[in-house]
Amino acid sequence: MRFTKLAVFGMGAVIAFGACSGAASPGASGGGGIAVKIGIELPMTGGEAPNGVPTANGVQLAVQDIQVPGFTVTISQQDDAVNGKHDATQGAKNMSTLVNDSQVLFVVGPYNSSVAQAEIPVSNAAGLMQCSPANTAVQLTKPWGSAKPTDLRKTNPDKIAYVRVATTDDNQGSGMADIAYNTIGAKSVYVLDDTQTYGKGLADAFTNTFTKFGGTLLKRDGVSDKTTDFTSYVTTAKGLNPAVVAYGGVTTSGLGLFRKQMAAQGLQTIPFVGGDGIVDGSFATASSFLQIAGDGDTNSYGTVAAIHDIPDAAAFATKYKAKFNTDPGSYSAPGYACTQIFLQALKAVGSGVTDLGQLREKIRAYVADSGNKYDTVLGSFNFDKDGDTSQHVISYYKFDPTKKDWAYFKQRDFTADPVK
Amino acid sequence: MAIDFGRWRGPIVVAGFLLAAYALMVVSAGAQAQDQFINALTIGAVYALIALGYTMVYGIIELINFAHGEIFMCGSFVSWWLLTTLGFTGAIGDPLVLGGVLVLTFITAMVVMGIVGVVIERVAYRPLRNAPRLAPLITAIGMSFILQNIVFVTISNSIVTIPQILPNTALTFGPIAIRQINLFVIVLALGLMVALQVFVRRTTLGRAMRSTAMDREAAQLMGVDINSTIALTFFIGSALAGAAGVVQGLYFGVTHFQIGFQAGLKAFTAAVLGGIGNTTGAAIGGFVIGFIEVLASSFGYGRWSEAAVFGTLILVLIFRPTGILGQQLADRA
Known part of the structure; x- marks a missing residue:
């Protein structure tokens, strides 16, 4: 009652x-x-x-x-x-x-x-x-x-x-997997999502492509978007010792906090990959992923579902x-x-x-x-008959510790260069 | 707030529970079992600290103080304000300075939140003490929103970073490795709980609280000042929530004006699980919830963590409607 x-x-x-x-x-x-x-x-x-x-x-x-x-x-x-x-x-x-x-x-x-x-x-x-x-x-x-x-x-x-x-997130998730598998060279991953529409879909898409590339999924879980306690998930990561952690979600669901708690348990050397939900401004931007992640943000990667090199x-x-x-x-x-x-x-x-x-x-x-x-x-x-753009470009970002901001390093056009 | 179960039954049950939890963690987390156990103890300690305030207030005036979660949230903002005003940005290396700042932060947050608790009682609950039971429940919900509103308008409506002043060092005691912050939180929470027990059981004011909880009229006839005893209960309960708020900042390094709702809900559940009105029960309930959450995540079913917590609550209440420590509830409840 x-x-x-x-x-x-x-x-x-x-x-x-x-x-x-x-x-x-x-x-x-x-x-x-x-x-x-x-x-x-x-x-x-x-x-x-x-x-x-x-x-x-x-x-x-x-x-x-x-x-x-x-x-x-x-x-x-x-x-x-x-x-x-x-x-x-x-x-x-x-x-x-x-x-x-x-x-x-x-x-x-x-x-x-x-x-x-x-x-x-x-x-x-x-x-x-x-x-x-x-x-x-x-x-x-x-x-x-x-x-x-x-x-x-x-x-x-x-x-x-x-x-x-x-x-769409099938492409964005593929972009994240591309970063994890090809840029970072990771062969094993621990995948989390914030249980929301966007976060779960993105994590699913990431997992599909990452395993298609030949990577190994060590564990998959979801974390409530309302908690501030990620310590047990970080401890799980410690036990799995993955080459990369991928997380589908947004900063307000606590992704920055997760990254911060990774650093607290000494796991900042494990790279972290997220989608456009975490590419939300520099270290100086109030409440941004980078600001909340603090010392743990080195080695973080993110994507944006839009073309970076605009004409x-x-x-x-x-x-x-x-x-x-x-x-x-x-x-x-x-x-x-x-x-x-x-x-x-x-x-x-x-x-x-x-x-x-x-x-x-x-x-x-x-x-x-x-x-x-x-x-x-x-x-x-x-736009195609469903309302989706014919432009399928994902931009890749990496945290730049000297500028304390996201630095663009690459974009991939999934129409011209699809995942095989 | 009476505690009357067999002298050894309690410790045996607690030890059994901890052993079972540890065994499950070994199964699910392997080498990380110890870390997961410490994670559970730490978050459980936070829930327990908040749950104490719920249960104390319920024990004495049979009110579910919905504003209590917000007291916890405000406590974290007091520590944020103090630490940033003092100019700290990260870990403090000098142990003397660190100790001084910690004592100052805890005392400030506990006193400030204690006073806020007393004021809330005076303004929103005391005038309604003899009103129908729904009325103070609504004013409690009202106070909860007012506190949230004050914080989000005057401070911030998004995630606020709190300086983590405790150095992130790991300590080893033989086979046990524990981070300083976890040890600090667990010891602090247990210390505050023991202090509360001693106060309630051994002091005159504690006896006044117990007698008011048992029978308000009789206590009054015996010369207990009911108003100040109730105010004292609110002060202590709110101070404990304030301390939990400081822990939130030290441990997680962030706060948000809405964390009180979720934490309050968990702590309230802990109080009910343990047997509302019973302080030992609330503490046990807090730890039980901490363990369930961490076990869910450790087994890879983090998605189901809330269902696991509330499912356990339902199961316990079906078999023991008065909670784990099953206090006799007053018939007005």
């Missing part, structure tokens, strides 16, 4: 702190024309700020850079972080807010795959196109294990209202720095690219249409059409 009370208590927590954010903030597009909005649905606060803020900045920059004659584009900014951590329920709520604002024609977001799972049914029912700059969980667009994307599109199974410019990287970085006075984040350019897709669609189908509902559907249909190609800051690509 006590636990019923506690469960209610927990739900109360979500409801009590759920009601935040949601005001429209002006974009920079000048001139007259029909007022329309692009929604940004990202985690913006707390431990998630290093994820959401640079990505949202990418959207702002694109809205400022690119004008569409006949339209004034402003931004409706939403935040799916509740108490500083991304929250699927809040994401779905934000998506409803955006759906109910008839001026919103397109949404950039979300950042986290678990949030996308809650949002896709909402955007699909309303026919509002959303473009995620960072989601990598495979089952959002393609069948993966027992999960089917059509389970998320119950209202309109055949209408795509979700695309993403990041590639005009220097120009983009300069433009970004001029506006925000800081370097772009891993998903700033993807945020920019999602916005370019929207603006290209608006340009293509918008002229003469004054009914916003009709316009929203025309944009959805345009972006869902796999025949349309986009020339973006990430390079040119199109």
Whole structure:
């Protein structure tokens, strides 16, 4: 009986702190024309700020850079972080807010795959196109294990209202395995995940490819994302003595803490590989993986599910720095690219249409059409019939102890160079 | 808070449990059994320290003090504030300075959280002492959110790093190798528990607490100041949670405004498992939960750790509805 009370208590927590954010903030597009909005649905606060803020900045920059004659584009900014951590329920709520604002024609977001799972049914029912700059969980667009994307599109199974410019975790997991097996030269691994949609999927994909390469899986386990005590898992690692530890998850699930506790038990020499959930800023970034991992972070590797060598990287970085006075984040350019897709669609189908509902559907249909190609800051690509990008590039990062930051060292295009 | 089980039954059961746990660790972790055993003792000690406050408060006013987990969380933030204000960033090499800073940190956190506990009791529970039982439960939940809210608005809503001032050295005693921090946490927790037992059993104030727990009206008639006795109970329970908060910082080096919920839930479970209202039971419950968690992970079923903890709770409660040490519950409960 006590636990019923506690469960209610927990739900109360979500409801009590759920009601935040949601005001429209002006974009920079000048001139007259029909007022329309692009929604940004990202985690913006707390431990998630290093994820959401640079990505949202990418959207702002694109809205400022690119004008569409006949339209004034402003931004409706939403935040799916509740108490500083991304929250699927809040994401779905934000998506409803955006759906109910008839001026919103397109949404950039979300950042986290678990949030996308809650949002896709909402955007699909309303026919509002959303473009995620960072989601990598495979089952959002393609069948993966027992999960089917059509389970998320119950209202309109055949209408795509979700695309993403990041590639999927089967590729990202392969990238991690590539680092572990080929860069580090590890033949044995201890694999953990944070039991969440993204973390588990990534760890599964890693394990598949690592064993395909010929590596040995010593042990596989999952750790609750709410604990701070990883000592027993670290002790297990000590006993297994793997050549590498791979962990699917994000910093807010405690991956930095795990790495720190590895160092405390003297295991900092064992390399650590994670996905884009840990490439979230330098040692100086508050609450980032590197800051929390502290002395244990040497020998850490991470991936980003986006192309690093973008066609005009220097120009983009300069433009970004001029506006925000800081370097772009891993998903700033993807945020920019999602916005370019929207603006290209608006340009293509918008002229003469004054009914916003009709316009929203025309944009959805345009972006869902796999025949349309986009020339973006990430390079040119199109979406397949499921909404996945044709660009399958994973960027590899290693911790650089002198700069105390992630250093990019390689990218691999899994279309041109697939895992054999 | 009475402890009345056969003189030798308790130690035998505890020794049997520890042996069984160690045997399971040898099976699951092999050469790492000793390390896993120490991990379990350490996290168990933290749960036990928090569980003591739950059980003491329940013993004396039959209230589940839901704000207690947040006291633990606030304690960790007090240690963070003190250590960063003093300018420490890592391990302190000089044993004298280290000792001084440790004493200062523990006393500060324990006194501050003790006072916070007393204030919460005065503000949120005392006015409702004769109200229906649901009312103070709700104010307790309310206090819990207020404390979380204060911390996340004024300090941080993400993971905060606490300087780990204890050097990370391993000590060896014959065949046993243990890191300094683990030994420190275990000894500290056991020391505080023994001190609590001595206080409750041997001092006049302790006798006042025991008599208030048994029969409030009768105690009052015998000249016990009920209000200050209850306040004292809150002070001690909250101080222990404050000490656990400091341990959180020393051991893990991080805190977060929401750690109180999870830790509080585990500690509350420990208190129920041990027999709520019984201090020895709460301590035992804390260690039992520590061992279950570590065993789950050691066997490679970390995913199932919560199910294992609460499954054990259900099993114990089915066969011993009053918990391991089975205290007679007051009929109001």
